[in-house]
Amino acid sequence: MVVNKPDLTVAIGDWQLANPIMTASGTFGYGAEFADFVNLNRLGAIVVKGVSVKPRIGNPPPRIVETACGMLNAIGLENPGIDKFLTEKMPQLQNFTCGVVVNILGDSLEEYCTLAERLKETAIAAIEVNISCPNVKKGGVAFGTDARMVYEVTRCVRERSNKPIIMKLSPNVTDIAAMAAAAEEGGASAVSLINTLLGMAIDIRTRRPKLANKVGGLSGPAIKPIALRMVWQVAQRVKVPVIGIGGISTVEDVVEFLLAGATAIQIGTANLINPGVAEELVDGLENYLLENKIAAVKELINGLLA
Amino acid sequence: MTMHAKAKHQLQGEIREISCRDEYCRMTIAAPAICHVAAAGQFVMVKPAADKSNDPLFRRPFSLHQVVDGLLTIIFKIVGRGTRNLAKMQAGEVLDVVGPLGKGFQLSSEPRHYLVGGGMGIAPLHLLAESINRQNPQSEIIALLGARTARELDAFADLQDLRFLRVELATDDGTAGHHGLVIDLLERAVAAGGRGAVYSCGPWPMMKAVALYCRAKQLPCQVSLETVMACGVGACLGCAVSGADVAGDGYLHVCKDGPVFEAGKIWL
Numbered sequence: 001m002v003v004n005k006p007d008l009t010v011a012i013g014d015w016q017l018a019n020p021i022m023t024a025s026g027t028f029g030y031g032a033e034f035a036d037f038v039n040l041n042r043l044g045a046i047v048v049k050g051v052s053v054k055p056r057i058g059n060p061p062p063r064i065v066e067t068a069c070g071m072l073n074a075i076g077l078e079n080p081g082i083d084k085f086l087t088e089k090m091p092q093l094q095n096f097t098c099g100v101v102v103n104i105l106g107d108s109l110e111e112y113c114t115l116a117e118r119l120k121e122t123a124i125a126a127i128e129v130n131i132s133c134p135n136v137k138k139g140g141v142a143f144g145t146d147a148r149m150v151y152e153v154t155r156c157v158r159e160r161s162n163k164p165i166i167m168k169l170s171p172n173v174t175d176i177a178a179m180a181a182a183a184e185e186g187g188a189s190a191v192s193l194i195n196t197l198l199g200m201a202i203d204i205r206t207r208r209p210k211l212a213n214k215v216g217g218l219s220g221p222a223i224k225p226i227a228l229r230m231v232w233q234v235a236q237r238v239k240v241p242v243i244g245i246g247g248i249s250t251v252e253d254v255v256e257f258l259l260a261g262a263t264a265i266q267i268g269t270a271n272l273i274n275p276g277v278a279e280e281l282v283d284g285l286e287n288y289l290l291e292n293k294i295a296a297v298k299e300l301i302n303g304l305l306a
Numbered sequence: 307m308t309m310h311a312k313a314k315h316q317l318q319g320e321i322r323e324i325s326c327r328d329e330y331c332r333m334t335i336a337a338p339a340i341c342h343v344a345a346a347g348q349f350v351m352v353k354p355a356a357d358k359s360n361d362p363l364f365r366r367p368f369s370l371h372q373v374v375d376g377l378l379t380i381i382f383k384i385v386g387r388g389t390r391n392l393a394k395m396q397a398g399e400v401l402d403v404v405g406p407l408g409k410g411f412q413l414s415s416e417p418r419h420y421l422v423g424g425g426m427g428i429a430p431l432h433l434l435a436e437s438i439n440r441q442n443p444q445s446e447i448i449a450l451l452g453a454r455t456a457r458e459l460d461a462f463a464d465l466q467d468l469r470f471l472r473v474e475l476a477t478d479d480g481t482a483g484h485h486g487l488v489i490d491l492l493e494r495a496v497a498a499g500g501r502g503a504v505y506s507c508g509p510w511p512m513m514k515a516v517a518l519y520c521r522a523k524q525l526p527c528q529v530s531l532e533t534v535m536a537c538g539v540g541a542c543l544g545c546a547v548s549g550a551d552v553a554g555d556g557y558l559h560v561c562k563d564g565p566v567f568e569a570g571k572i573w574l
C-alpha cells in the first residue's frame with residue numbers, strides 16, 4: 001500500500017508555507033542560535049527578534065523569572081537596530097530556505113513606517129509588527145491597546161511595504177477581536193496572537209519584585225488556554241489568516257490552535273526549554289495527520305465542531 | 307549541502323552514577339557527543355527526560371566538573387525544586403542534556419596558575435586544572451578553595467587529590483584550612499609564589515574581591531559568572547550582566563559571551 005505523505009502546506013495570502021510551524025519572535029534569536037538543534041529549512045518560517053530603528057540595550061537584570069508552568073520576561077527589546085540588522089544579521093538569514101519574518105517595533109508611528117520602508121529591498125517572506133510597545137507621543141499607551149492606533153500603524157506599514165504584513169496583537173486589552181478587526185481594516189495580511197500577558201513576581205524575602213523592571217510578560221504553557229480562547233474569538237471576527245501563539249509545546253497544542261481557527265502557529269518559550277522542539281513538531285504534526293488519516297493540514301483549520 | 311560540524315548537542319544521557327551526601331550531589335552522565343567538544347568552564351543545561359510537567363519549566367545549568375571517556379560529571383548543591391528533583395534521580399534514568407554551552411576559560415601561557423573557587427564555584431576548576439596540566443605539564447597550578455564549612459569542601463575531594471595541584475583551603479567557620487576568606491589565600495599565595503594567571507568562580511562578592519585585587523596587581527584574571535538562564539544558547543537575552551562600560555557596550559550575555567569573562571570586560 002502506498003502511504004501518501006500528508007499535505008502540510010498552508011497559505012497566508014500569496015505566501016505559501018511548507019508547513020504551519022513558525023518560531024516566535026524573541027525566542028529563536030536569528031535562527032543561527034538553533035542551527036545545531038533544528039534543521040531550520042524544515043520549518044514553515046522563522047520570526048527573528050524584534051528590530052527597532054535605533055539599537056536598544058534593553059532592561060537591566062534580572063530580566064527573566066521562572067513561574068508556574070511559565071516565565072516572566074522583561075528583556076526590554078534589546079536589539080542591534082535596523083542598520084546593524086541589515087548588515088550583520090540579514091546576510092546569514094538569506095541562507096535559509098524557510099521563510100524569514102522580520103519582527104519590527106517602534107515607539108512612534110514614524111518608526112514603524114521607516115522600518116517597513118527599510119525592509120523593502122530584502123528577500124524576507126513577511127513583516128510582523130509588534131504593537132505591544134508604548135507610543136511615546138501618546139503618553140506611553142501601548143499601540144496595541146487602541147483600535148485607532150492599531151489601524152494607523154497597520155495602514156502606514158501596509159502602504160510603505162511590498163511584503164505581507166502580520167500584525168501581532170497584544171492580549172492586554174478588553175476586546176482583542178476589535179483590535180484584529182482594526183488591523184484587518186488597515187490592510188493587514190494576517191494577525192498573530194498572543195504576545196505576552198503582563199505579570200509580576202515578588203521575592204517575599206527581600207520584598208522586592210523579582211524583575212528589575214518590576215513587571216514583565218508572561219509566556220509559556222501557563223498562558224495557552226487564554227491564547228487559544230483569543231485565537232478562537234479573533235478567527236470568528238476576521239477573514240485574514242490568524243497565526244496562533246501562546247504556550248505551544250506539543251503536537252496536541254498545535255492541533256488545538258488549528259481547530260480554533262489558526263492557519264499557522266508560532267512556538268515561543270518552548271524553544272528555550274527544548275531547543276529541538278520546532279522540528280519535532282513538524283514531524284509530530286505529519287505523524288498526527290498520517291495516524292488520523294487526514295490528507296491535508298488545511299482540513300484542521302477552523303475544524304472546531306459546535 | 308556542506309556538512310555542519312555541531313558545536314552544541316541535545317542528547318538523552320543515561321545517568322551512570324549519582325550519589326548525594328548532605329545536600330551535595332555528584333552525577334555522572336553518558337554524553338559522548340558533548341564530551342567530545344567540551345572545554346573547561348563550559349556548562350550543560352539539564353532536565354529529567356521523563357518530566358513533561360513543565361513545572362519547573364526551565365532546564366538547570368551546571369558546570370562541567372569532569373569529562374572522561376564520554377562521561378561527564380556535574381557536582382551540584384540542592385538549593386530548590388530543580389536541584390531537589392535531580393537529586394532524586396537514579397542511575398539508569400535519563401537526563402535531557404544540552405551542551406556544551408558558553409565560552410570557557412582561556413588557558414593562559416603563564417607558568418603559574420591560581421584557581422580561586424568558592425562553594426559550588428569550585429565545580430569547574432577540576433576540568434580547568436586538568437586542561438592546564440595537559441597543555442603544559444610543567445605548569446604550577448595552585449587551587450585556593452573557599453567554602454562555608456569543611457563539609458562543602460568534601461564534595462570536591464577528588465580535586466584535592468590531583469597530584470599536580472597544590473591546594474589551600476579556607477572556610478567561613480574555620481572547620482578546614484584558613485578561618486576566613488579565600489581572597490586572603492590568594493594574596494598570601496601571590497606574595498609568596500609570585501605572579502600568575504588567575505581564574506575564579508564562586509559567589510559574586512568573592513569574585514569581585516578577586517577581580518579588584520588582580521586589577522590592582524595587574525594580574526590576568528578571568529571570572530565565571532552565574533545568572534538565571536532560560537535558553538542557554540543566546541536566544542532569549544535573559545542572562546544579561548552589565549559590561550564594563552554599560553553606557554557604551556550595554557549588556558553582555560552570560561550564556562553566550564560567558565560564563566567566563568575577562569574580569570576587565572564586566573562591571574565590577
Ligand SMILES: Cc1cc2nc3c(=O)[nH]c(=O)nc-3n(C[C@H](O)[C@H](O)[C@H](O)COP(=O)(O)OP(=O)(O)OC[C@H]3O[C@@H](n4cnc5c(N)ncnc54)[C@H](O)[C@@H]3O)c2cc1C
Nearest residue numbers: 367368369381382383385386387388389426429532533534
Ligand atoms: C553557568 C552556570 C553554571 C553553574 N554551575 C553549577 C554547578 O556546577 N554546581 C551547582 O551546584 N550549581 C551551579 N550553578 C547554579 C545552579 O544552576 C542553580 O543552583 C540551580 O539552577 C538552582 O535550581 P533550583 O531549582 O534548585 O533552585 P531555585 O532557586 O528553585 O531555582 C529558581 C530559578 O532560579 C535559577 N537559579 C537559582 N539559583 C541560581 C544560580 N545560582 N545561578 C543561576 N540560576 C539560578 C534556577 O535555574 C531557576 O530558574 C550554575 C549556574 C550557572 C548559570
Ligand SMILES: Cc1cc2nc3c(=O)[nH]c(=O)nc-3n(C[C@H](O)[C@H](O)[C@H](O)COP(=O)(O)O)c2cc1C
Nearest residue numbers: 024025026050130194195219220246247268269542
Ligand atoms: C524572552 C522573550 C522575548 C520575546 N521577545 C519578543 C519580541 O522581541 N517581539 C515580539 O513581538 N514578541 C516577543 N516575545 C513574545 C513571543 O514572541 C510570544 O508572543 C509569547 O512569548 C507567547 O508565546 P509562548 O507562550 O509560546 O512563548 C518574547 C517572548 C519571550 C519569552
Ligand code: FES
Nearest residue numbers: 538540543545561
Ligand atoms: S539564557 Fe537565553 S540568552 Fe542567555
